[in-house]
Each structure stands twice: as structure tokens, then as C-alpha cells.
Amino acid sequence: MGSSLQLLLALSLAMAAILLLGMRLLYSWWVMPYLAYRKLKSNGFSGPKPSFPLGNLNDMKKLKNTDSTSSPLSTISNDIHSTAFPHFSMWQKLYGKVFIYWIGTAPFLYIADPEFLKQMTADIKGKNWGKPNIFKHDREPMFGNGLVMVEGEDWVRHRHVITPAFSPANLKAMASLMVDSAMNMLDRWTGLINSGQLEIDVEREIIITAGEIIAKTSFGMSYENGRKVFENLRAMQLILFDSKRYLGVPLGKFLNPRGTLKAKALGKEIDGFLRSKIIDRSNKTAETTSERDVLDLMLAENTADGQKRRGLTTKELADECKTLFFGGHETSALAMMWTLFLLGLHPEWQSQLREEIKEVIGDEKIDVTKLDGLKKMGWVMNEVLRLYPSAPNVQRQARQDIQVDKLVIPTGTNIWIDVVSMHHDRNLWGGDVNEFKPERFKDDIFGGCNHKMGFLPFGFGGRMCIGKNLANMEYKIVLTLILSRFSFSISPNYSHAPSILLSLRPMHGIPLVFKPL
Numbered sequence: 001m002g003s004s005l006q007l008l009l010a011l012s013l014a015m016a017a018i019l020l021l022g023m024r025l026l027y028s029w030w031v032m033p034y035l036a037y038r039k040l041k042s043n044g045f046s047g048p049k050p051s052f053p054l055g056n057l058n059d060m061k062k063l064k065n066t067d068s069t070s071s072p073l074s075t076i077s078n079d080i081h082s083t084a085f086p087h088f089s090m091w092q093k094l095y096g097k098v099f100i101y102w103i104g105t106a107p108f109l110y111i112a113d114p115e116f117l118k119q120m121t122a123d124i125k126g127k128n129w130g131k132p133n134i135f136k137h138d139r140e141p142m143f144g145n146g147l148v149m150v151e152g153e154d155w156v157r158h159r160h161v162i163t164p165a166f167s168p169a170n171l172k173a174m175a176s177l178m179v180d181s182a183m184n185m186l187d188r189w190t191g192l193i194n195s196g197q198l199e200i201d202v203e204r205e206i207i208i209t210a211g212e213i214i215a216k217t218s219f220g221m222s223y224e225n226g227r228k229v230f231e232n233l234r235a236m237q238l239i240l241f242d243s244k245r246y247l248g249v250p251l252g253k254f255l256n257p258r259g260t261l262k263a264k265a266l267g268k269e270i271d272g273f274l275r276s277k278i279i280d281r282s283n284k285t286a287e288t289t290s291e292r293d294v295l296d297l298m299l300a301e302n303t304a305d306g307q308k309r310r311g312l313t314t315k316e317l318a319d320e321c322k323t324l325f326f327g328g329h330e331t332s333a334l335a336m337m338w339t340l341f342l343l344g345l346h347p348e349w350q351s352q353l354r355e356e357i358k359e360v361i362g363d364e365k366i367d368v369t370k371l372d373g374l375k376k377m378g379w380v381m382n383e384v385l386r387l388y389p390s391a392p393n394v395q396r397q398a399r400q401d402i403q404v405d406k407l408v409i410p411t412g413t414n415i416w417i418d419v420v421s422m423h424h425d426r427n428l429w430g431g432d433v434n435e436f437k438p439e440r441f442k443d444d445i446f447g448g449c450n451h452k453m454g455f456l457p458f459g460f461g462g463r464m465c466i467g468k469n470l471a472n473m474e475y476k477i478v479l480t481l482i483l484s485r486f487s488f489s490i491s492p493n494y495s496h497a498p499s500i501l502l503s504l505r506p507m508h509g510i511p512l513v514f515k516p517l
């Protein structure tokens, strides 16, 4: 009798626990999103009607451009918004440039209006912005709690440790490593061309070179040594952006358990490798500091006298390394690739840049102090990042209610800033918005855009890209060396399909036909 009473009691407790859990899940998956939906609607935000629990994911998946057919060279257009983001393009026509859509049960405020953005961000400091929780959890294996994802006082602590590594003096010391990597690539190209292969897919080539540059400048590693990290990051990227995934949907990760587990395992493998590298290097740094790559500089800052309060743990340092590995090579590589693509279509700009290189750098070894003099190259970089921004959107999460005019963006609302849309907005840039015209940046760092928040290639505010100067230097060095040795045009085999895989990538590579000078 006693034992059956105990069993009954245990069963009742288990039932109560299950019921409580069920109610909690129902509350966070259904009640909370519903209340948020009502609040947003009552504030005047409209948008496509969501369904539970997918939100608007099905519409997004249906509209996603899976067309991989090639468009002939003569019809290539830089008007890419409706192909890269067909759902946003369609919803903009219905709901304007600010509206609400849903990724699963998470509400997102979509913004493609720079004035709204200006008002929304005016009073919020970098450390007070959140990053969408659903991405944080999902992309944990990729960025961990690195600078891209971290918030609040932790973000301040991370940014303090990392910033000095990117000072002009430290960057200058990295220039020769960049030149070496670019020269290796060009020697490889010369070998291919001499053996009769004039067509080269620069997507692969530039990714390898940018990877080598970040591996060397950040961690003192060769590309071969860092290869496992790059391969794992790439494999993870493909899993995380697999269209079969259901991000933001309750229990969505269980719909693709293999992918979720694989991403975790890949992340763990990278973490283990990086942690051992950091521990190894911390010991060495104590003895000798002859090499000063980004990791050395972070470690030095981390242990500097009186800075203990700001120090990062080994796990946090490993997360930063992952973040720099990924953030530092893919974005820069894409800027260079899309530049070669646009210069392939515009040989007149190749000639203009070659002339400028001759005037500013001459035939000597590259002197980094002269790179600032490559003004036209700076305009070209801006124009490329305008038309094909490596980071096509910027995301935030409100950590407080935000008032914009008469509207309130409730705390917890995710924010999706559509950079591609603003960079291709005729109302901001004029009728020639989709034309490649680097000269628009000649006398204006905003390229003639009629709103200062309309051009955001490196983000905005306190969370602006930390690697901007490194990216600028790498871009100018690599491009100077390429243009000094070759002229090139787009191959007839090129197929124009810019697509989103976290960053804005050419879906079918960028084959170019080269001619040595």
C-alpha cells in the first residue's frame, strides 16, 4: 500500500512537471509571440500575416531564388535586390520600407529607410544593442561569444582587448605578409597562364589568399595549418544556411538533427584546435614576443598590468579567433572578388587604376604609407561595396523599448536592416543607382547618397567593423599587385547569380580570362 502511494505520488509529480513545462513552452512559443504581435500591430506596424509556428518562413522559402541558369553577359545587371531577397522586395511593395515579418515565432522589424534608422539608433550606444537571440543560439558553433555576438559590458571588455591589435602601427607591420600571400597567388596564376590555361575562377583563388592573409596576420599560421579551421567554418556555413532548416521555429533544430549535431561537432573541433594554439602561444609569449600577430597583440593586451578587469578567458579568446577567422577572410575576399568581376566588365577602370598605381606606387615594392594616395582605388572599393555589400544586412535586437516618432519598438523585437536595399534605392542615389560609377565617391565619402545612413558597408555606430582598416589595406595591396601584372575580362562561362549565404556570394564562382601585361 505504502509503495503504491509513493508511486502515485511520483506519477502525479511527474505529470505536474510535464504540465508546467508544457505551459511554459506554450507561453514562450505562442502566448509571448502573440502578445508581441498585438503590441506591434497596435503601434501601427504592418507586414505579412504570420502563421504559427513558422511565421513567414514558408513564404520566404517559396520565393527564394533557386534559379541557377546563367544569364548572358550582355544582360548582367547590378540591380540585385529582387534576386537576392525576393521576399523583401515583394513585401516592400506592399508594406513600405519599414514593416514586421516573422522568422518562426520571432518578430523582426525590417528597415530599409535610413531616416527611420537614424532616429531609431540616435540614442543607443554600441553596448546597449542586443544581437538576435535566435541567431546567437544558431550560430554559436561559428562565432561563439565573439565580438560579433557579445553584448553589454562584455562587448566593451572584448572590444577593448581587440581594438589595439588593429592600430595603424600594428597593421603596417602586417603589410609584408599580405604582399607575400598575394605574390604566391599571382605566381600560381602565371604558371597556369603559361601552361595555356587563360581562364581562372578567382572566387576560389581569392578565398585562399584572403584566408592565408588572415591565418598569417592573425595567428601566425600558414593557410595549410589553418586549413582545417577554414574547411570546418565553410561546412558549418553550408549547414547553417541550408534551406531545409527551420530557424526560429520551436524545436526546429530537431527537424534537422544531423545538421545541428554536425555543426556542433565542427564547432567543437575548431574550439579545441584554437584553444591549444592559444595556450601554446600564452606560454611562448611569456618567454619571447618576437612575432606580433593579432593573437599576440590580444594576449599582450589581455594580461597588461592593471587590465586584469578587462581580460578575456581562454574560451572567449578562442571565440574571438573564430570570429576573426571567419569575419576577417570571407568579407574581404568577397570585396576583392566582386571588384575583379566589375573591373572585368569595365576595362576602362582597370586602365585608370593602373595609371594611378604607376603615379602613386611606381614600379617599386609597395610602400604601405603610400596606399592612402590610391584615391581612385578607394572610390572603386566603395562602389563595389555599395553594389555588392559583403555584409548584406545588419541585425540587432532591442533591449529596451525604443521610441521612433510616435511609434514604439518593444523590447525584444529583432531588427533586420536591409543594406542591399538601401544601397540600390533610386530615391537615395538617383536614376543611375545600378550603374558602376566609382566617380560618385570622388568628392563625397557617402557617394552622393542623399542620406548619411543610406551607405553602410561597414555597419554603423559603436559596432562599426573593427577590421575596416585591415580590409582597406589588404584590398589595396592585393588589387595593386593584380593590376600591375594582368589585364582581365569576364569569361563567357560566367553566370550571374549573387546569392545570400550569410554574406553576398557569387553562386557559380567568377571565371575571368587573364592576359599578362
Ligand code: HEM
Residues within 6 Å of the ligand: 147, 148, 149, 159, 323, 324, 327, 328, 329, 331, 332, 335, 385, 389, 390, 391, 394, 395, 456, 457, 458, 459, 460, 462, 463, 464, 465, 466, 467, 468, 470, 471
Ligand atoms: C571588406 C571587408 C569587410 C566588410 C565589408 C565588413 C563588414 C562588417 C559589418 C557590416 C559589420 C557590422 C556588423 C553589425 O553591426 O552587426 C562588421 C563588424 C565586424 N567585423 Fe567586419 N567587415 C570586413 C572586414 C573585416 C575584417 C578584415 C575583420 C577582422 C580581421 C572584421 C571583423 C569584424 C568584427 C570582429 C566585427 C564585429 C564588431 C563589433 O560588433 O564590435 N571585418 N564588419
